[in-house]
Amino acid sequence: MTDWTDPDTFAQVLEHVETKEKGNCFEDFEEGDVIEHDPGLTLTQFGNESWMSQTLNHDPAYWRSDAAAERGFDEPPVHPDYLTAATLGITVEDLSEKGGYFLGRTDVRFPTAPVYTGTELHVESEVVNRATSSSRPEYGIVSWRTRGKDAETGDVLCSYERTNMIPRREPMATDGSGERTDGSRSSSELRSDGGAATAEDDGDDGPELPEEFIAPEGGYFEDFVGALEEADDENAAVAYRHERGRTQDDVTVASLPLSTLNTAKQHHNVDVMSDSPSGSIVTYGDVTRSTALGHARSDEETWREVGFDDESFHTFVAVGDTVYAFTRVLEAEADASSEEAGTVTFEHIAFNQDDEPVYSGTRTAEIRKRSN
Template sequence: MTDWTDSRTFSNALERAETLEKGSCFEDFSEGQTIEHAAGLTLSAHANELWMSQTLNHDPVYWRSDAARAVGYDDSPIHPDYLLASVMGPSVEDLSEKGGYFLGRDDVSIHDPTVAPGTEIRVESMVEAKRESSSRPDYGIVTWETTGFDAETGDSLLSYTRTNMIPRREPMATDGGRESPTDSRATGETDDSGLPSEFVSPDGPYFEDFRDAHERTTNRDAAVAYRHERGRTMDDVMVATLPLVTLNTAKQHHNDDYMADSPSGEIVAYGDVTRSVALGHARSDERTYREIGYGDEQFHDFVTVGDTIYGFTRVLATEDTDDSEAGEVTFEHYAFNQRDEPVYSGTRTALIQKRNQ
């Protein structure tokens, strides 16, 4: 039986697996196109104060209700800088995650200066223009108008236009891709690590995509296995703060002095943070409907500040259900670091949304 967490085997698997890329290329946009961004958030008082304190925005209107009432507000509203960041953030995955120069933002308009903590926001963008780049043939230039709405009332809260250089698909496919694997994928032969001779990736994020990919591997020396494009570098907040806010007081997450003589030589990440990063990468490439359960979770190596965590997924099983909205998929997820070493593995079963919804 193949040990997928063996370092050499896993490295071979990574070399052969397709990466499910995130973000959009220049060719994906058309003038007049409207994009509803799936992500959105609830504007919280805590995040608002964290933003203001870390950016030295100490205007008492946004901190104290008496100061707010003195200038005509009922209470302290959300700071406009945090509101702007909260509207722009959800747009990144669909618009600019592929990279490219941020050429500018214009016409930032605060439509409601009294936005209160607890407001849920919805974000929408419209492609205003796209054009060729005379200086960078590998890129095009796209301008969007983005608006944040109160999700409950539909009222517009803030809008702006921004312009980015966006990579073209063809140059990325040739210049940015990995070299084609040799021998095992080209010839269909199984390599000496025991990995399947063929890797299959789903064509999309819906249940039918996972089911069809899994069916294509039936009775063949093949596996549905793919890597996720995003990575997350562990910083002090990830390693020390997140455990403490869950009341996890284990010394190995925040006491460098105690950990100096340990095998890692420094504080290490809480395993559930590493796990959550891996699952977050995976969920970004699927239409998760509901989580069902997890199993066989193992932590294979230390994760410390500065390590970058990536995700790799195998599909173990799919099962249709009587539910018209979702089908069941069982995954095996791996987290691995910048040295391609597995640091976490575990199984997960979830309901994945069907395409007809």
């Protein structure tokens, strides 16, 4: 009688049986397809506070009832970073579990805000574009418009467009003219590592940096306006770094993504990732992003989050890496949803202990006015 648990016997069995694979390949996506993601979750106080505490997002309006009331909330709401991460996490099983590079995300918006704990989240994604990678024929490029909805009312709570490289079942061949034989469009705007292409070297000696860097004196709207006005009078930029850093550990790398139903093996399967460039599991991009944003928010008087654009992830972050943040203030205007605040647009860059950028994006937020 065969002992199936004998190590040698079992090893032979594993060599012959089929593996039931997870995830979809590039060929499975067609423009116009709408995917209703089966997983869903309830946005809980525990999940919200776990995310915020581990990423150093300590805005009291999301923690204390009195601070929430001052901000016009009925109770401490779900933090936009947790909502964004949960919306994306639910999609991974259907969209990107096969792996591939996360090329970017833009037009992140929160049409129904605030969102409160106890809300059941349902997510759908529409394929808005598919293209062939000119640099990696074994991958295709897919963009989706994703909407996280209140399962009860159908109201859109979070929406964005993201783009990934997705493995193909078979590498793409061309007909010799540069045209793809499957009729998909070709994209040449990628480096071999999957990041955005950079401009060709035009012979310049180096980057043209401003003569001076200015930091705002405080975190109120007026402080950002004053710094921008000072920079306009000189060859200067309003740009500064934040002191706090957060070293990545098992909780941030594995626990937080799993809590959002993110099934990507990059975040929890050490065995598979041992042969990857990182050599081990890596941090969920939304953890890296939220950590850097938490550092930035600690130096401002945030009133409301408006949205995010042009988000990119430049290299992986692993256990033991430390995430820091840098901010450049782009513009400020007095109009906002409340007279209590003005609107400021920032560029945030997360970087590691070796001063390498790991994330960048443009953020628009309402910042409290000192006069109120």
